[in-house]
Every structure is written in C-alpha cells, then in structure tokens.
Amino acid sequence: MDKTPIIEVKDISKRFGNTQALKKVSMRVHSGEVMGLIGENGSGKSTLGSIISGNLKADEGSMLLHGEKYAPQNSFVASENGVAMIVQEQGTIETITVGANIFAGREGKFVKGGILNRRQLNIEALSLLEKIGVHDIRPEELTNNLSFEDRKLVEVARAFHREPDLFIVDETTTALPQKGREILYSLIKKIKEMGKAVIFITHDIDELIMVCDKVTILKDGSYVTELQKSEMDPSLIKSLMVGREISDEYYRSDSDYDDSKEYSPALIAKNLSTDRLKNVSLEIRNGEILGLVGLSDCGMHELGKALIGYYKDLKGSVAKANGVKITNTNVAIKEKIAYVSKDRDSESLLLSASIKNNINLPYLDSLSKFGFYITQSSENKHASFWSKKLDVKCSHISQPVLELSGGNKQKVVLAKWLGNESEIFILDCPTRGIDVGVKESIYHMLVDLKNQGKAILMISEELAEIIGMSDRILTMKDGELTHEFLRDPDLEESDIIKYMI
Amino acid sequence: MMVVNMDIKKGRIQSLFQYNKSKIAPLLGLVLLVVFFAITSKGKLLEASSIENIYNQGFPLLITSLAFVYVMATGNLDFSIGANVGFCATIACYVAFFNTKLAFPAALLTGALVGLINSLMYVFLKIPSFIACLCMMFILTAANQTLTGGGSKMVPVELLQNDYSIVRLVLLLIYIIIIVIIFHKTKVGKQLEALGISVEASIQTGVNAKLLFIVSYVVTGVAAGLAGYLMLLRVGAASPTLGSSLTIDSIIALVLGGMSILGGASSSMICAVTGSLITTVLNSGIVLAGMGGDAQQLIKGALFIIVVSISTLRESSSKNF
Amino acid sequence: MKTNILRKESILSGIKRVILTLLLPILLYLVLVLTSFEKFGKFDSFIMTINQSMVNLAIGWSMMFGISVNLFDFSVGSRLVLAGLIGVHFSQKFGLLGLILGCVVSSVLLGSITGLVFSILKVPSIITGFAVLLIFESLGVILSKNMVNAISSEHLVLAKGFNIYILIVLLFIFVYIMYNHTKFGFQIKAIGGNERVATSMGINTAKLKFLTYVLGGFLVGFATILYVSNAGTIQPKDGLGSMSIAFTPIMGVMLGMLIKSCNSVVGVFVGSWSITIIGSVMVAFGWESRLQNVIVGIFLIIVMGFQLNRDKLFKPITTKKNIQTNN
Incomplete structure (x- = not known):
C-alpha cells in the first residue's frame, strides 16, 4: 500500500430534493497528483467538489484529510484546513482594495496592539500575487477598477494564500479567459511540484488530458471508473461519460421527424446578441417541440430569457408571427408567450x-x-x-x-x-429536480400541447430528454448555435455532444 | 359543478383559519385592549363622547394606513407620508384664501405630486426608496415650517362653513370603498402583493413593476392630501407639526394589525383597519385610564417591538420544519 | 524585506487630492463671502463656520460606521437627549467627570440596547431606529420631570476655547484609526461592499453590525458632551422631535462618503462643514434658515442621483428591491 492520500472520499451520497446527485462515490488523491473529475452536466462532479470544499454537506459517507476525519462546516473552515476551491458564487468585494479582499476575514495576523498594519498586509498580498504569477495587479488598487478576469485572479490568490494542500478548480463555473487559464495551468504545475494535490473539474476533454495525471469519471452521480494518464483517450472518456441506456416509453412514442406536416412559424428571433449571445437566429414553430441543448454556461439559458424581452441591452429582434415585436416581458405575456425559468423557486414562483x-x-x-x-x-x-x-x-x-x-x-x-x-412555451429545464412520476406527466403534457398546435422550445442540459422529446434539436456552444438535427431514431447522444464541446 | 362549489366553500372556511392566523390574532388583541381599558378607565372608554373622540383622532390614521398598505405590500415604505399630510394641509390653507372650492383638489394634487416625485426618484434615479422618502420628508417638513412661519396659520372662515362632519363622513366612505376595492378586487392589489414577494418572478409573469411602484407612491400621496384636507377642516389651522406623527403611526398600525414589514402575502386592508383601531384605542385608553400621556410613546414603541419579535420568532421556528 | 515595492503617492497628486477634497466647502464659502463681505470676509468668521459644524461632525462620525454597513438609525437624536439628561444629572453630583462618564457610559448602553433590538427584530435598521426612538424619547420626557436639565456654567469648559479643538482632534484620531487601521474597520468596509461575499469569506456579519451600534453609542456619548456644553442645557423632545438632531449629520455623512478624493473620515468633516456653510449662505441671502433642509435635501438627491447613475452598476442598499429589467 502506498502512502496516505491527501484526501480520501468514501461512499459520499447527496440528494437534492428528489434528485440523487451523488451515489456512494469514492475517490483518493495523493500528494503531487492532479486528479481530473469529468462527467456530463448533472453527473455530480461539481457537487463532489463543493462537498470537499465545505460549500455543501454530504448526506452520507465520510472523508479523510491526511488520514484524519474531515467534515468541514463551511468553506471557511475547509480553507483553514488547507482545502481551497475557486467558486463563482464567492466573488470579490468591489468597494475595497485588492489586498483587503485577499485577506478579508483573516486580517487578524496583521494586527499588533489593536492596530492593523496595512503596509504589511499589502506587502504580503503583493508577494502572494507575484507567487501565483500575476505581476500587474496592485494590492492598493480598488477591486472595482479591475477587469472581471483580474478579479478572478484575485480570488485565486485569496484561495492560495494559505498554500492549500488541496486545491479544487471548478472549470465549469469559473469560466476563466485565456490569460487566467495559463496562470491557472502554471499554478497547478507549481502546486504539484510542491507535493500538494489538485482536483480539476472540467468538461473539456482535451484540457483534462493535458493537465491531469489521473481522471475520475462520473455518470448520473455514480462513480464509473478511474483512468491513469496512459489510459486517457478522448473517445474512451467520451463513451464512459455518456454510455447509458434510455427507456423509450418514457418519452414520445413516435420516433421520426414528420415532414408531411406543415409547421407555421410562431416566434421568430433574428440576430440576437448580448454579452453572452452571439448573433443567434431561430424560429419556434407551431405544433413542434424544438430542443435546445448545450453546456450550462453556453448561453442557452440567456437565450430563453432574451426571447421574452427580458434584457434591456439586447441587440436584434424577437417577433411573434403576427408581427408584434417582443420588447419586454409585459408584451411577451400579453402575446401569450409562457416562460418557465430554470431557477423555478426564485424566478417563476411567488413562493x-x-x-x-x-x-x-x-x-x-x-x-x-x-x-x-x-x-x-x-x-x-x-x-x-x-x-x-x-x-x-x-x-x-x-x-x-x-x-x-x-x-x-x-x-x-x-x-x-x-x-x-399560452400559445408559445419557452421551458428552461422544465424537469430539473423533479421526480420520475411528475416528469413523465410533464412529457405527456408537452406532447398534448404539440398536438394542439402549440409551439414549444425546450431548453435542457439532459441529452436523453432532448433526443426523446424534440422534433428539431439545436445545439449551442459559446453563445452560438452550432448545428440543427431533425428527429431521428438513430440519433445518438455522442453525435450531439460533438457540437456542444 | 355543485360538488366543486361545495368543495370551494368548505375549503374556504378551513383556509380562513389556516392561513389567516396573522389577521385574527390582532382582532383578538383589539378586543382585549378594549376590555382592558374599559375596565381601567371605569367604563369611560365606552361612553359616547370617548367613542366620538376615538373617531375624531383615528380617521387620519385610518386614511394613511390604508394607503400605506399599497406601499408596504411591495416591501417599500413611505417615510414622507406624515410630512406630506401637513404640507398638503398648508397648501390647501393657502389656496383657500383664493378660492375655497379649489382647496380640496389642491390638497389631493399636491399629495399626488409628492408621491409621484418619490416614486420617480426610486424607479428612475434608482435612489433607494427609503432615502428618497426621507429626503422628501425633511424637505416637506422644512417647507411646511417656512410656509406656516413656524406657528399656526388659520384657515379662512368661509372654508369652515360647510357641515364638516357630513363632508368628512362622505369623503371617508368614498375613499374607503375605492381604496379597498382597488386593493382586493382588481389586479393592482394582487400585483403589488406579488412584487413584495418577488420582483423577479413578478416581472417574468408580466407585472409592470415600474408602473406599479409609481402607483403605490401616488396612492399614499393622494391619501396624504385627503387626510391633510380633513385635518385642516377639523383643526381650523395649518401648523408645522400637523400630521407629522402619521408616518410612524401608520407603520405601527400595520404591524400591530398583522402585516409584515416586508410586505407580500400578508398584505391586507383588514390590517390597516384593525391596526389603526388598536393604535387609536391605545392612545385614548392610556389618557382615559389616567396612565399619563408621557408613557404613550413608550407603550407604543414597546408593543411594536414585542409584536415584531414574536412574528420574527414564529417565522424562524416555522422555517425549521 | 522589499518595502519599497509598494506604490508611493507623489507630492503633486497629494496636493491635487487635498484641493479636490476642499473644493466644495471653499467654493461654498466663496459664495458666502461674495454675498456679504463685511460679515464673512474675516478669518474669524471662516473659523466660526468650522466651529459651528463640530457637534454635527461628532454625531456624523458616530453614524458613519453604521452607515458603512448600510444601517440607518434615526434614534441617534433620542439617545443623545437621554444620555445628555443623565450626564447633566451626574454632573451635579460628580462635576465634570460625572458629565463625561454619565454621557459616555449611558450612551454606550443605549447604543448596545438599540443594537440588541436590531438583532432580535431582524427588520430594517431604520424601523428598529424608529421603535427605540419612541421609547427613548418617552423616557427622556419622563426622566426630565425629576431632573434638572441645565448644566452649571463651570462644567461648560469643554466647549470653550481650545478645549473643543482638542476634543475633536482626539475624536478624529480615534475614528480615523478605528476606520482605517483596525481589523474592525477593514471588516465593516468589506460588509458594506458586499454583505453576502463578506459572510462567505468568514466575516461574522451579525456580530460586527452589533459592534457598530456599540461603537456608535460610544461616539454619540462624546457628541452629547459637546452638544450639552454648547447649549448649556438639554431639552427632552417627543413626537419624533429628536429626529431632526440626526438629520443634518446624516446629510453630512452621506455627502462626505460621496467625496471620492479623500478618506471617508475626512469626508464626513468636509461634508458636515459644507452643510454648515450652506446654512450660513441661506441666512446671508436673507432666506429663512428653516429652508436649509429643503436645499440640503434637494442637493443630496441630485448628488446621489448623479452618483448612482453615472456608473450604471447600481447596487440597491436593500437586497430585495432590484428593478433592473426593462418593464
């Protein structure tokens, strides 16, 4: 048996309401290792990262840090124990300086006789920034004056300040641009050389192979396998990530695109652009279920909102077939457009x-x-x-x-x-966090609506659902539509994934 | 069809108790308060003169607190309402010297304008609503002091020639009917309540948030105009402090009446009615029972803190289930 | 240690900053001099405007910490009155020391009570402020019936001559250090910037908010001493009358925090001073001094409206009311 791993995760399970996000997942990361964590959307990879970093609590299972029992109350406790994670939800405080951000909540070490030594704080902040390879951010600068990208690097510096033994990078949520990405890679290398460990969560297979020494593959919240560097092969990883059986009767019974029918347009969007969308044009048609699929940060959720006139700074136009321009949500609802948000509890319901x-x-x-x-x-x-x-x-x-x-x-x-x-339905993840029984009835309802000639746009991260339900499928990547598929019984998930990542 | 109707009726009675606890408790409180003061004042509270006195003292509060429901339902507050009452009264007083018939419309218009400015500062300049209203409150108070010269300014005698009590009763009734119907029987009230629960979800369901925020502040403004005019008629003079306590009294009344300060689903006109009755009975009762007027504020403040902390405790304990 | 790597401000930009900071009061004072030279042309009258802003400045500093974490509390006036009554009462028994300790200790106590009520009620600070204000005003009225509320003249020394400057400078040093050079100051600025992020960074928001009430109470204690020593007497107020004590200082604080070229602690001084000059300008123009609040209120709305809309990153002070979409 080799030496004790830095972190050992044993049989971790986690439920969100009715969804089992993780099922008895185990993993070990040793010192000097970069462990990749990969899986589809909803496979539980980010949930696992959040549990290790103390942002979430596991329902079952245990964790060992350096061979000792480890159950962090929150992310602060975790970072005091040497486990740090960069998460999008944290962010920085814009009204205070970079240095104050890096040491917020830990100012105590600079206090002597009640007085805080600002100079010392800034000097340490500066050397920390230098250490992670950032040379153009000043600790006295107001964070407000930094670009989004630089603020993310301030967060990295903050996470790195205690020289964590375990560093968790959730690439799926940080969305670092190129410059930050390179800094991150060199940082990961440095941590590795120092004999510490990294967990790298991503959905980009090429990046994964480049950065990681080992990879753990998750699927539907379950552990699939662990691969060594030598075993890593893009197509193998892909098939391990996706390979699942779909029960057919769950979705629609018909399996072909019905081209004998005439589909009249219901809602026409032309050249939509925001900071997340790039020149998107599409048509939602009566009597048709249009599926829109992509990774969660590809801009498809924003597209749903753009279609009901939610964004003030939207470029391009959205119009109903009768010519009425959808300029705000008020008009959209008057024009009988229904929008179901992905974030049901805070955006679609008055709880x-x-x-x-x-x-x-x-x-x-x-x-x-x-x-x-x-x-x-x-x-x-x-x-x-x-x-x-x-x-x-x-x-x-x-x-x-x-x-x-x-x-x-x-x-x-x-x-x-x-x-x-409503005549037009824009449904963003309509079955998210919903148990099987209700899911099925929602699918039946969608087919009913389609048969009544209503127009439906279903935005989803679940490929199986999109393939099972849609007449047409649009794929989206980085704010752009990349491909259109028609309903086909031979359509495979792997065919679609190509256009998503 | 019959079955459905029966179902609804049965359910309605059930739900009346299940989901209206916060409105029934204040009613019980009011009854207890009346009984308490009836005993401690040795029956004086229930004499005709006392009841008339309660009516005379309570109607401005009833007017403002009914309108305050509109603003509080959305989770906002209007700190300028009291100062607005005094300002409208003073304007009406000035206008009455030119033309007594124009005094009433002038009061309403002034109030509405103040409310409109409040809401525009909030909705378009994006100044937090409470800061906008506080600035307005100090502006109006200072303006009112200047206009009245720091003392009281008598109204022209012609203005007082109408039969005041009948005018007041008629205006009051019309006002109550309109304001209750708009809140409970039209989409305005329901959408205001929705905004108080979630601005985001309301907008995504087609609620015109900006317009409704404006409406809510204009309503409190108009109410201030009405209350100001009627108080002017009753007192016979405008003064720098006229109506100034109505802001805090309205907030206290609504909270004692069972409404949440954060607005939303607990919003109801009943809260305003029960609450302003409680507050007025409390004010008169303390004096009648000979407890000394100085303690009036103290008791109101203490009661307010107790009621809010009970509801806070209840909310946080129910969240655990 | 590599100490010289930190950027140092050049003398030139330092001077520029000082000029920018003092621009507003100097300009306002120039208006004053232009309107009535014989009255305000002298250096003495220049100093007088500073003197007149001292009490408001002390109150302003006491509210600055709360406002930094978005706590607006209008009970300050009622607490000042109550602490003043107690201080005056003790000055009769224990002299100057009684005045100082009476004011400060009771004010710290009253501030802590307000902070406690705030953390129990969990409603906006402004509402908490109103609730305790009702109680404190009432207590003041009741207490004053059995107490002498004038202070004997030998105990007025703190507002006389140079004493007032010494007191203000000591306060300034204390406030400046607390705000800029302590863990407490760093953390409240973090909370004020973004409460949610600050909490997730491990800052104990609830505790710090309570502490701002306690510290605020401590500073109100000194403001009370100045207030009482200036007026020689303390009158109880009811019917929300005490609120007006807090209004001018709050305006000064908000104005001061908008001045970007200097530290907020200095800003509050500049803000309070400017507002005092505005008052003098109005008197010089022959307008009623009562109109001062009208002008200051409108002035503040314009400045805030401008600030909030210049950089379109509007962040509401209360998290709930966000109307950013395009209805």
Whole structure:
C-alpha cells in the first residue's frame, strides 16, 4: 500500500430534493497528483467538489484529510484546513482594495496592539500575487477598477494564500479567459511540484488530458471508473461519460421527424446578441417541440430569457408571427408567450403566495369583470380548475406554494401558463429536480400541447430528454448555435455532444 | 359543478383559519385592549363622547394606513407620508384664501405630486426608496415650517362653513370603498402583493413593476392630501407639526394589525383597519385610564417591538420544519 | 524585506487630492463671502463656520460606521437627549467627570440596547431606529420631570476655547484609526461592499453590525458632551422631535462618503462643514434658515442621483428591491 492520500472520499451520497446527485462515490488523491473529475452536466462532479470544499454537506459517507476525519462546516473552515476551491458564487468585494479582499476575514495576523498594519498586509498580498504569477495587479488598487478576469485572479490568490494542500478548480463555473487559464495551468504545475494535490473539474476533454495525471469519471452521480494518464483517450472518456441506456416509453412514442406536416412559424428571433449571445437566429414553430441543448454556461439559458424581452441591452429582434415585436416581458405575456425559468423557486414562483395567486397572476386581466373588478369566485374557479387539471397535490388552493414538493411546484408554474391560454412555451429545464412520476406527466403534457398546435422550445442540459422529446434539436456552444438535427431514431447522444464541446 | 362549489366553500372556511392566523390574532388583541381599558378607565372608554373622540383622532390614521398598505405590500415604505399630510394641509390653507372650492383638489394634487416625485426618484434615479422618502420628508417638513412661519396659520372662515362632519363622513366612505376595492378586487392589489414577494418572478409573469411602484407612491400621496384636507377642516389651522406623527403611526398600525414589514402575502386592508383601531384605542385608553400621556410613546414603541419579535420568532421556528 | 515595492503617492497628486477634497466647502464659502463681505470676509468668521459644524461632525462620525454597513438609525437624536439628561444629572453630583462618564457610559448602553433590538427584530435598521426612538424619547420626557436639565456654567469648559479643538482632534484620531487601521474597520468596509461575499469569506456579519451600534453609542456619548456644553442645557423632545438632531449629520455623512478624493473620515468633516456653510449662505441671502433642509435635501438627491447613475452598476442598499429589467 502506498502512502496516505491527501484526501480520501468514501461512499459520499447527496440528494437534492428528489434528485440523487451523488451515489456512494469514492475517490483518493495523493500528494503531487492532479486528479481530473469529468462527467456530463448533472453527473455530480461539481457537487463532489463543493462537498470537499465545505460549500455543501454530504448526506452520507465520510472523508479523510491526511488520514484524519474531515467534515468541514463551511468553506471557511475547509480553507483553514488547507482545502481551497475557486467558486463563482464567492466573488470579490468591489468597494475595497485588492489586498483587503485577499485577506478579508483573516486580517487578524496583521494586527499588533489593536492596530492593523496595512503596509504589511499589502506587502504580503503583493508577494502572494507575484507567487501565483500575476505581476500587474496592485494590492492598493480598488477591486472595482479591475477587469472581471483580474478579479478572478484575485480570488485565486485569496484561495492560495494559505498554500492549500488541496486545491479544487471548478472549470465549469469559473469560466476563466485565456490569460487566467495559463496562470491557472502554471499554478497547478507549481502546486504539484510542491507535493500538494489538485482536483480539476472540467468538461473539456482535451484540457483534462493535458493537465491531469489521473481522471475520475462520473455518470448520473455514480462513480464509473478511474483512468491513469496512459489510459486517457478522448473517445474512451467520451463513451464512459455518456454510455447509458434510455427507456423509450418514457418519452414520445413516435420516433421520426414528420415532414408531411406543415409547421407555421410562431416566434421568430433574428440576430440576437448580448454579452453572452452571439448573433443567434431561430424560429419556434407551431405544433413542434424544438430542443435546445448545450453546456450550462453556453448561453442557452440567456437565450430563453432574451426571447421574452427580458434584457434591456439586447441587440436584434424577437417577433411573434403576427408581427408584434417582443420588447419586454409585459408584451411577451400579453402575446401569450409562457416562460418557465430554470431557477423555478426564485424566478417563476411567488413562493410565499398561495397556489391560487400564483396561477391567477398573469390572467388577472381576463378574470376582471367590467375591465377591472375581480370576484373571489372567478379567482377560485380559474385556479381550482387548472390545479385540478394538472393534478397539483395540495390541501387547498390557498396553500402557500412553498409547502409543495418540487414536482408540484412545477405543476403550479405550468398551470399558470396553461391557464393564461399560452400559445408559445419557452421551458428552461422544465424537469430539473423533479421526480420520475411528475416528469413523465410533464412529457405527456408537452406532447398534448404539440398536438394542439402549440409551439414549444425546450431548453435542457439532459441529452436523453432532448433526443426523446424534440422534433428539431439545436445545439449551442459559446453563445452560438452550432448545428440543427431533425428527429431521428438513430440519433445518438455522442453525435450531439460533438457540437456542444 | 355543485360538488366543486361545495368543495370551494368548505375549503374556504378551513383556509380562513389556516392561513389567516396573522389577521385574527390582532382582532383578538383589539378586543382585549378594549376590555382592558374599559375596565381601567371605569367604563369611560365606552361612553359616547370617548367613542366620538376615538373617531375624531383615528380617521387620519385610518386614511394613511390604508394607503400605506399599497406601499408596504411591495416591501417599500413611505417615510414622507406624515410630512406630506401637513404640507398638503398648508397648501390647501393657502389656496383657500383664493378660492375655497379649489382647496380640496389642491390638497389631493399636491399629495399626488409628492408621491409621484418619490416614486420617480426610486424607479428612475434608482435612489433607494427609503432615502428618497426621507429626503422628501425633511424637505416637506422644512417647507411646511417656512410656509406656516413656524406657528399656526388659520384657515379662512368661509372654508369652515360647510357641515364638516357630513363632508368628512362622505369623503371617508368614498375613499374607503375605492381604496379597498382597488386593493382586493382588481389586479393592482394582487400585483403589488406579488412584487413584495418577488420582483423577479413578478416581472417574468408580466407585472409592470415600474408602473406599479409609481402607483403605490401616488396612492399614499393622494391619501396624504385627503387626510391633510380633513385635518385642516377639523383643526381650523395649518401648523408645522400637523400630521407629522402619521408616518410612524401608520407603520405601527400595520404591524400591530398583522402585516409584515416586508410586505407580500400578508398584505391586507383588514390590517390597516384593525391596526389603526388598536393604535387609536391605545392612545385614548392610556389618557382615559389616567396612565399619563408621557408613557404613550413608550407603550407604543414597546408593543411594536414585542409584536415584531414574536412574528420574527414564529417565522424562524416555522422555517425549521 | 522589499518595502519599497509598494506604490508611493507623489507630492503633486497629494496636493491635487487635498484641493479636490476642499473644493466644495471653499467654493461654498466663496459664495458666502461674495454675498456679504463685511460679515464673512474675516478669518474669524471662516473659523466660526468650522466651529459651528463640530457637534454635527461628532454625531456624523458616530453614524458613519453604521452607515458603512448600510444601517440607518434615526434614534441617534433620542439617545443623545437621554444620555445628555443623565450626564447633566451626574454632573451635579460628580462635576465634570460625572458629565463625561454619565454621557459616555449611558450612551454606550443605549447604543448596545438599540443594537440588541436590531438583532432580535431582524427588520430594517431604520424601523428598529424608529421603535427605540419612541421609547427613548418617552423616557427622556419622563426622566426630565425629576431632573434638572441645565448644566452649571463651570462644567461648560469643554466647549470653550481650545478645549473643543482638542476634543475633536482626539475624536478624529480615534475614528480615523478605528476606520482605517483596525481589523474592525477593514471588516465593516468589506460588509458594506458586499454583505453576502463578506459572510462567505468568514466575516461574522451579525456580530460586527452589533459592534457598530456599540461603537456608535460610544461616539454619540462624546457628541452629547459637546452638544450639552454648547447649549448649556438639554431639552427632552417627543413626537419624533429628536429626529431632526440626526438629520443634518446624516446629510453630512452621506455627502462626505460621496467625496471620492479623500478618506471617508475626512469626508464626513468636509461634508458636515459644507452643510454648515450652506446654512450660513441661506441666512446671508436673507432666506429663512428653516429652508436649509429643503436645499440640503434637494442637493443630496441630485448628488446621489448623479452618483448612482453615472456608473450604471447600481447596487440597491436593500437586497430585495432590484428593478433592473426593462418593464
């Protein structure tokens, strides 16, 4: 047996509501090693990184750091134990200096007799920045004056200040541009030479092979295998990441693109550009389910919002087939466009409001008598009709939505839009965090809507779902549409992945 | 169809208790308060003159707190409402010297304009709403002091010739009917409530957030105009401090009436009615029971802190389940 | 150690900064001199405007820490009155020491109580401020009935002659160090910049917020001493009357924090001073001094509106109210 690993993860499991994000995953990282962690979206790789770095807590399983029991309460405790992670959620504080950011929460070491030695703090901050290979950021500078990219490097310096024994880099969320990327690579090399360890989370196979000594592959929250550097082969890794069986009856029963039907356009977007989107044009058609798939940071979620006029600084145009320009969310809803956000709890629902008020909110105009007066009975009738129709499991329509399960919450969102007589549905990850039963009923509903001639855009990170449900599939990468597929029984996930990464 | 209706009725009674606890508790509190002061004042509280006194003292608070629900529902507050009442009264007083008929519309217009400016500062200049309203409050207070010369300014006698109590009752009733219907029976109220819960989700569901924020502040402004005019008629003179306590009293009334300071789903006109009754009974009761007026503020403040901390504790304990 | 690697400010840019900082009050004072030269042309009257801003400055510094972490508390005035009453009461028994200790100790206590109520209620600080203000004002009225509220003349020395400068300079040094050269100061600036990030960086936000109340109380204690020594008497106020004590200082603080060319502690001095001069300008123009708040209020709204919209990175002070989209 070789020496004790820096970190040993044993049978870690984690659930989010009804989704099993990790199932008994184990892993060991030794000193001087760069361990890659790779898998599809939703494979649990970022969740695992977050658990090790103390940002999340595991439901089951244990961890050993240098052979001793390790269960960090939060990311701060983890970093005090020598485990650091760069996460997007942390960020920097813009109104204070770079030096103050690097040592925020740890100013104590510069205090003597109650007085904080600013000079010493700045000197140490500077030498830290130099150490990670950054030479053009000054510690006295206000963080506000730095570019986004430089701020990320300040975060790297902050994470590096205690010279962590284990450094976790989540490439899927940091989105470092080229300059930062090179600094990161050389940093990883340096850490490795110092006999410490790195966990490198990515979805870019080429990068993985270049940087890592070993790789752990995850799929649907389960451990697949561990490969040594010599075994790493792009196509092998790809097949290990994807290879899963799909139960057919779960999705639509028909399997071919029906080109005998005429699909009239419902919503036409031309040359959409924002800071995340690059010149995107697409058409959503009546009687058709359009699938949009890509990695989570490819810009597809932004595209969904852009289609309902959410962004003020959007370039390009979105128009309904009848010629009405969708310039803001208000017009979009009046034009019977429904949008279901990926972030259901904070963007699609009024959590503390009742089921009734949630369902009725967009439909209030139509419930009004004489143009303004809304009676209690008309409210109740509308809300209870649609909540019954979608079989929302609740004690009463006055029940606050926050008491419902994830699946039932999503049913309330859909009831809201069906009740508003929506004609165009833009659904961003409609089945995220929802158990199988409700998932199935949502799929059935989508087919029903399609058959009624409604237009549907389904944005999803789950390939199986996109292939199973869509008439047409668009792939997206780095803010651009890269390919269009038509429904085909022979279409494989690996065919699509090529256009995503 | 019958079955559905039965279902709704049965459920409505159930839900009345289940989801309206925060509105029923204040009603019980009000009853207890009345009983308490009826006993300690040896029945004086229930005499006709006391009840008339409560009505006379309580109506401005009822007016402003009903309107305050509009702003508080969205999670904002209007700190300028009290100063606005006094300012509108003074403007009405000045206008009445030119034309007594124009005094009332002038008060309403002034109030609405102040509310509009408040909301524009918030919505378009993006100044945090409470800072905008605080600045407005100090501007109005200072302007009002200047206009009244620091003392009181008598209204022209002609203005007082109408039968005041009938005018007041009619205006009050019209106002209450309109403001309650708009809040509970039109989309305006429901959308304001939605904004208080989540601005993001409301916008994505087609709520015109900016317009509604403006509406909410204009409503409190108009209410300040109405309250200012009616107080002017009752007192017979404009003064620098007229109505100034109404800001804090409205906030206290709504909180005592069971509404959350953060707005949202607990918003209701009932809160304003119960709350302003509690506050007014408390004010009169303390005096009638001979407890000394000095302690009035103290008791109000203490009660406020107790009620808010109970609801905070309840919320945080229910989150654990 | 490589100490010279840190950038040093050149003397020229230092001078430029000082000029930029003092631009506002100097310009305002020039207006004053132009309107009435015989009255304000003398150096004495220049010094007088500084003197007049001292009490507001001390109150302003006490509120600066709270405002840095987005705590707005209008109970300061009521706490000042109450602490003043207690201080005056003790000055009768224990002389000058009684005044100082009475004011400071009671003010620290009142500040801590407010901080405690804030952490229990979990509602916006401004609401907490109003709630305790009602109680403190009322207590002041009740207490003053059994207490003498005038201070005997031998105890007014602190506001006389050079004493006031010594006191203000000592306060300045204390506040400057607390704000710029302590862990506490560093951490409250971090919280003020972004509370969520600061918490995730391991800063104890709740504890620090409470501490700003305690420190604020300590400084209000000194402001109280100046206030009482200046006026020679302390009058209880009710019906929110004490709020006006906090208004001018708060304006000074907010104005001071907008001055980017200097440290906030100096900024608050410049802000408070500027507002005092505005008041004098109005008197010189023959306007009623009561209108001062109107002008200052409008002035502040314009400055803030400009600041907030110049760099379009608008960050709401309360996290909930974010209306960034295009309805």
